[in-house]
Amino acid sequence: MSHHIVEVIDLEYSYPDGTPALGGVSFTVTHGESVALVGSNGAGKSTLLLHLAGCLVPQSGEVRIGHLPLTKKTIPQVRRNIGMVFQDPDDQLFMPLVYDDVAFAPLNLGFPPEEVEQRVVNALNTVGATHLRNRPPYRLSGGEKRRVAIATVLSMSPSVLFMDEPTSNLDPRARRELIGLLKRFEHTRIIATHDLDMALDVCTRTIILKNGSVIADGPTVDILGNEKLLHTGGLEKPLRLQGCPVCNNN
């Protein structure tokens, strides 16, 4: 049995005020796949991610992570295997020092002190943030915060990574470095994003959501090259696949 498989079967959800958010979403992501979840604002990306992270319980349909159905009972068990990186690092980094934040999950999982230390060192090393170890989070730049936020979930060695807009609000170089980092990961990854150029670099597969349903699911290159399909989803071609703005030819 693999912990790395994510299955969503006919998932439906409406917000407490009755607004429908997801209407029958289904897909399966297998071991090591890297999937971009795209769609216009309000398409249901964040709601879907909240379900995958076990923060919302399906009203109908099912979410299975590593063949374990996500229910109230299994949530603690499932959460050991998933790493959720939220969009705003200020929500993710709530401890006094970077070290505490990265050690938060391993300490909760009950590892002995040496193991916790080792995991923190490894996680910070992976994201290139070893030097930030003893800094308070409010003293970090946007790019540094993002790296540390990723380290906070890497330290629990999850099988699956879920990310919400990992490249938002970053300067071009920090964004480029983050893309390099995401490409190196071997986890199963599901990345909700508006940054289609990043999707092109990092993800082999793309799922387009529209009004809470999947309207396309396939190889990234095919989907992001299909202008008509993107238009239906309220999206545009990635900038690199559009014509040059100076010589204006396609």
Added chain:
Amino acid sequence: MSTISSSLFDVNHLDALSNQTTCIHRLDPRVKLLATVVFIVSIMSLDRYQISALMPFAIYPIFLIALGNLPFKYLLRKVLLAAPFAFLIGIWNPFLDSNVSFHIGPVGISGGWLSFASIMIRFALTVFTVLALIATTGFNAVCMALERLGVPRGFVVQLLFLYRYIFVLTEEAGRMARARSLRSFDGKGMGIRVFGSMIGNLLLRTLDRAQRIHIAMLSRGFDGEIRLAYPLKVNRRDILFLSGWTALFILLRLFNLPYLLGDMFSGLAK
């Protein structure tokens, strides 16, 4: 607007001061905290008309400020900022307690004025010392020390979260205040009504953020208990610091040093 941003800058400054590495900064936070507690208790337990016995205690904050490389003027500004509170508490004493206790030339000094002066001196000494403690230790380390010394964890975690998010909150409030003032002309739009809705908005945003933080904690295995891994080690210098100062505070509390010295000198003169 500017006051919000600048007070944030001030918190930042206090935080930056705690990142130095003087001999005071290197002491174990628990030791500094305990010494400060003994200091405060000694001062507070003195008789309410006491002034002369308070004076020698000033050596402790002076010691911390000098060896901790702290900017005196900056700390003084902070102390003055808090002074009105102590002033309002003490200022009624001269009216309530008007028994003349001694004379300076023809002017009679009442017990009320004495206790008022005593309150202000105690206030200055304690606030200076606590600020110096935070500036040489850092707020987080003080919280950690509190926790190690047996203060309930829930209370300590509240303090830590308060400190973590005060930066986020003041930035958010600063941005809102800036956006408002940029679109308010001739004092319009600066009234209490807009202010009220801004505060409400800020509260709602805060609740939203609290919810997101809670989700972030849950997805990393939070089970209601915050675990902190801090190896703190007490060495000889720490013990020396604590025992030396504690002994001095207790001595100064039991014996009025300026009075004894005065006695001694007048004895010698005779």
